Amino acid sequence: MKKVLAVGLAVSLAACQNNYLSGDMPAHPVLPQGVNLIEEVKRQGDEIVIPYKKYQLANGLTVIIHEDKSDPLAHVDVTYHVGSAREQIGNSGFAHFFEHMMFQGSENVRDEEHFKIVSESGGTLNGTTNTDRTNYFQTVPVNQLEKMLWLEADRMGFLLDAVTQEKFEVQRETVKNERGQRIDNRPYGRLSETMSAALYPEGHPYSWPVIGYTEDLNRVDVNDLKKFFLRWYGPNNATLTIGGAVDPIKTMTLVNKYFGSIPRGPEVIDAKKPSVTLNEDRYVSFEDNVTLPLVFMTFPTVHARHEDEPALDILAEILGGGKTSILYKNLVKNGLAVESQVYHRCQELACTFNMLALPNPAAGKSLADLESVIRASFSEFEQRGVREDDLLKVKAKLESSAIFGLQSVEGKVSQLAFFETFAGTPNYIGKNIKRYNDVTKEDVVRAYNQYLKNKHAVIVSVVPKGQPDAVANADNFSIPQRNIPERIQVKMSDLDTRRAIDSFDRSKQPIADANPLVNVPAYWETQLSNGIKVLGSQSQETPTTSILIKIQGGHFAEPVDKAGLANLTADLLNESTTARTNEDMSLELQKLGSDVRIYARDEKINILVSSLSKNLDETLALVEEKLVKPAFNDIDFNRLKSQIIQGIQHARKDANALANEAWSKLLYGDSIAGIPATGSVDSVSKLTVADVRDFYNNYVKPQDAELIVVSDLPQSEINKSLNRLTSWTGKGKSFNRTFKPVSFDPQSVYIVNKDKAAQSVIRIGKPSLKRDFTGEFYKADLMNFNLGGAFNSRINLNLREDKGYTYGARSQFRASKNSGHYQVGASVRADATDKSFIEFEKELRAYRNHGMTNEELEFMRKAVGQRDARSYETPNQKLRFLGNILEYDLPANFTQKQAEIIQNTSLAELNSLAEKYLDIDTMAKLVVGDVESLKPQFEELGYKVEVIDLDK
Structure with a gap:
């Protein structure tokens, strides 16, 4: 169960009148009888x-x-x-x-x-x-x-x-x-x-x-x-x-x-809330199709809303909550592990205190070594104790996450429902926060002594196949065989059915009134003195500020032999500065309740900032420090480089990750667009700190960067705060953003082998349209809606609901400003791979040859045409909307144009787009699965089979 924490806010909300109820209502309405x-x-x-x-x-x-x-x-x-x-x-x-x-x-x-x-x-x-x-x-x-x-x-x-x-x-x-x-x-x-x-x-x-x-x-x-x-x-x-x-x-x-x-x-x-006690440590293990082993340790504790739950949550933060934690210092920072986590998971009937770690192969440590470090960290906590900052950062995190959780009506409704169900009252939010604010240092120490110190745990080792000796300790506990009682056949006569008696015809679906008026967010534009283009909007629902900065430089700016460089550079910008250590930077952000995340995309390096508005200036000062004073030190570099390499190797065990990598390679070959943004083991292994510095100096510049901001603050205050970023100066180099697709054989099925895969991943498609918002791409997206763009699409109803081959199947046009492609795909049962492929082929051919029906056209018009009401609700939704306006230079009324396209584009025009873009005989076909069983199946279907080796 996910724990939900919330803070109620005072906001001035504009009235919105909507006649949404059918039937006549009394002039002075009263509650119905029985309510x-x-x-x-x-x-x-x-x-x-x-x-x-x-x-x-x-x-x-x-x-x-x-x-x-x-x-x-x-x-x-x-x-x-x-x-x-x-x-x-x-x-x-x-x-x-x-x-x-x-x-x-x-x-x-x-x-x-x-x-x-x-x-x-x-x-x-x-x-x-x-x-x-x-x-x-x-x-x-x-x-x-x-x-x-x-x-x-x-x-x-x-x-x-x-x-x-x-x-x-x-x-x-x-x-x-x-x-x-x-x-x-x-x-x-x-x-x-x-x-x-x-x-x-x-x-x-x-x-x-x-x-x-x-x-x-x-x-x-x-x-x-x-x-x-x-x-x-x-x-x-x-x-x-x-x-x-x-x-x-x-x-x-x-x-x-x-x-x-x-x-x-x-x-x-x-x-009932049955307690769980262990009389000894239980070691269990299993082999899995993984690259790195993993050790997981769990202690039974209390249950949700127990008086000790908040103290245990804070203890988990001290031991493993981010870069200021004990386990991060003892396992990740020093390179012993590529990842460690500590969390206290609470459910209605029981909670568990959980710790996990994955060893860094370069350090040569075993799962047993990692378990020893985890246990030694307990002793370190006993010596270290609880500091004032430990409580401050948790309480700040609580406040900010709670407020950000109220940015949508869904967020507020879900919290009211949660607390009514499990606390017996929706009005539990203030009490819940008070529980955490009342926690003292002594409470945390007492909780540690009561639930963790000298207590027994379950220790699970997950090891790569064929490496049973890699476990943390030999198994001393066997999961008991399930004792299944004899099944008693349930007959219809055994069912205690209940029937409602109504005074109205329930079979008649209610008819909705006219759509409510939806106002596109008002926005303002400006430009900072260092060349950053700014687009902003005021949203007064919560006292928060969200900022997205998009810098012109990303994966496509890398040389092929240095693939992964933008990703590594962005990761390092999240680390130490010349003025602050990694831990100090993390602590300052945590105490503000702010979040700053820097990450690379194909053409951009993005900076996503979430802050309480009262802390915006302090947060932006830290953002400026990250951008202007990155340390790029060897310790951070070596640790992140090792983690990325392990992540790449781990991805080779995941079918969808393999499909993503092979799909890019199939469409774009050996160009940078055909290589994963994380790079390869070979390319990342060769990267140096000097490469990162060069990339930073060449591309991480403000000139022509885009900044989108949504805040409850007025424009004048936002402009004052943004001026903190003007010490960041310079213009980045230009780079190639378009890539010529390579040729592939549409008569071949390309297979990436995943031995004994429980499911296969299918991709069918080809390079296609660039993104636009009122042109052919937009219309083609409408055309695809009934084929594979909704749950009720033909593809999903066929493969999931009718055949039971998959959990979900989709088709879509995926595109940016400079390139795009069309793809159809799903993860399917391994034993139904060829059957699923045949159904994809049938659906594509039928849709191209015959198009959508009038009924489907009306469904698309209603579904797409009425969703604007939920398009601009939250600050992040507004960020995406305004970001598109800025990047694509869209007019303020482009949504009106879209509405006209939805309602006025004819069935014949949409079906002509299906004929133009959905020719499966020109599409690439990719399957990730067990090649030994799949190869003869596709050969029997008349396809040539080519096996893709992703290491070549």
């Missing part, structure tokens, strides 16, 4: 709070409403207090499975219609499952609110009759594909479930993975799932949270209409 207002929380002074009203329906459904008039949006979240911890032995994965089933249609929503309805409403949606809860959420233009309530109510009260064995079988395959993609085919993917099985005794609710075991899903049928649903998914075990430009009384009238008649489910009591 009770439980509490109303307002902001009275400077207290920390998110205002809300909390209601309860007669059937036990808790409803929370937060008014936020800043944007014409509504966010709807339904959180069920059920996760994998509510499952039984042998029935793992049920909660996650229902996360899938709840999108497959209900009694009044046809198959595959849920995604389509939300998409054509201009909305976005998703669902997540963890050990303790499942939530479903949508963000839509506010005029679509009633439709979202209708959808959520239909799957809460009218799902089971639409859940068929056929749907069950398809989604079972989808879940298997998800497990293959996220766990079985990913390096270290089985670490978490191995740790949990070793730490928790059999039958403990956390002893199995959230996604479940495949054999459990294989042994059950649809009635088992229905029984689980009827037990846990009633309104009395759910919280409906709504935020946005809504009226509480009108909204509650709709909520009662759609949810009020749904019968209560069985009563639910809080789960």
Whole structure:
């Protein structure tokens, strides 16, 4: 479970009037009969709070409403207090499975219609499952609110009759594909479930993975799932949270209409919190397809919202929270490890204190050596103690992350839902922050002594295949065989079904009123004396400032033999300066609650700055120091260089990383565009500090750089603050930004070998259009929407929903100002690689030859045309929007032009673009997977097969 912390803010919000409710409302609206207002929380002074009203329906459904008039949006979240911890032995994965089933249609929503309805409403949606809860959420233009309530109510009260064995079988395959993609085919993917099985005794609710075991899903049928649903998914075990430009009384009238008649489910009591104790250290290990071994150590501690949770969180920061921590100093800074982490993970029933490290091969240290260093770091903490800065930086981090978390209506709604579900009240935010502010040095030391000192842990070693002796210590614990009880067949007659009785026709989908008026962010332009072009916008929702600086110099500016240089230079700009050590710089930023991240892209080096506005000047002073006074010292250089090399080698074990590398090479050959931005082991190994200095001197210059800023501060104050950057001067060298694609054989399938891969990665495509915002690229993107640009696209419905070959399939035009390409692809079941390829081919040919239908055209127009309401909500969204205006020199009204294109471009014109750009006979075909099994399959399909060796 991710811990969510929040701070309520006082902001002056402009009123936004929207007629979003259908039907006549009384002149003086009152709450419907059976709906009770439980509490109303307002902001009275400077207290920390998110205002809300909390209601309860007669059937036990808790409803929370937060008014936020800043944007014409509504966010709807339904959180069920059920996760994998509510499952039984042998029935793992049920909660996650229902996360899938709840999108497959209900009694009044046809198959595959849920995604389509939300998409054509201009909305976005998703669902997540963890050990303790499942939530479903949508963000839509506010005029679509009633439709979202209708959808959520239909799957809460009218799902089971639409859940068929056929749907069950398809989604079972989808879940298997998800497990293959996220766990079985990913390096270290089985670490978490191995740790949990070793730490928790059999039958403990956390002893199995959230996604479940495949054999459990294989042994059950649809009635088992229905029984689980009827037990846990009633309104009395759910919280409906709504935020946005809504009226509480009108909204509650709709909520009662759609949810009020749904019968209560069985009563639910809080789960027990069984304690876990270890009488000795448990060493377990497994071999994996990895380059570097890993040691993971976990100690059982408390449970979420326990009085010692904040102290343990702060202890984790001291031991391993960033560059000022003990483990960073003892493992990473001195080059013993390429990575170390410490974190205290809290869930409803139990928390764990976790530590991990990956050794640096250059240091010659084993996992046993790293474990010794970790244990010695405990002793160092005992000598060092807790410092005042330790508390200050955690509290500053808490404040800033909380405030930044309130920049979207989704952020506020999700926090209200979280605290209602797990703390019993949405008004827990202030108390939660106070828990951390009240922690003393003595509390942290006491927590260490009670939960870590001389306590036993589970130590998991993950070692490369064929290296069983690389473990930290010989295994002394075996994960017990699962004791699966005999399955009892569930019959339809065994199901305690519940039916709602309505006084209206629930089968009629609500009709939304006109789209709300969406205002494009107002902005201003200027230029600093050192040549930086500035585009800014004021956003007064939170007292924060976000800045993106884009410097003209990146991966494409490198010589081929020095590939990875821009990436390494950017990484070093995040390190020490001549005035401050790495640790001192990190500490200063942490105490401000600010974040500064410098990273390289193909044509740019970007600097992303997030700061509380009250700390902007101090933050920009540190940014200036990074840009003007980089140290580029040997210690930082050697450490980062070693980490990058290990990262490159690690990527060779990941199928998607292999596909990305091979795809670039296939399209652009040996040019710099055909080489990963991180470089190769060979190119990075040859880089020197002098190379980094030269690149910095040649390219990291302000002339013609672009700076986009979104802040609650007025332009005059922002300009004063930005003047701190004018000591940075100079103009960078020009470099080539366009590359001629190399020739490939469209009659060949190019394969990158990944032995015994659980899944294969397929890519089909070719170089294509450069990016534009109102031209042919934009129109081609609209053309592709129904083929592979949405969940309900032809490709995804075919390969995921109909065939069960993949967790998700997409197609897209990907482009920058200077180049672009089109690609279709997915990660698919290894045993369905050739079948998936055939389906891709069929879909591309059919779409090119026959185009989209009139119905698809209307779906695209609604889905794309109504999403502007959620395009400029957060500062980061505004940064992207303004960044495009600056980089592409767009007129202020370009979104109006886009709206006209969406509504007026004809079916014939879009279909002509499909014919022009979707010829699969001219496209490259790439597959990453087990070449031994794949080669004869594609030869049988009539393709030549060429194996790509990425080391050549």
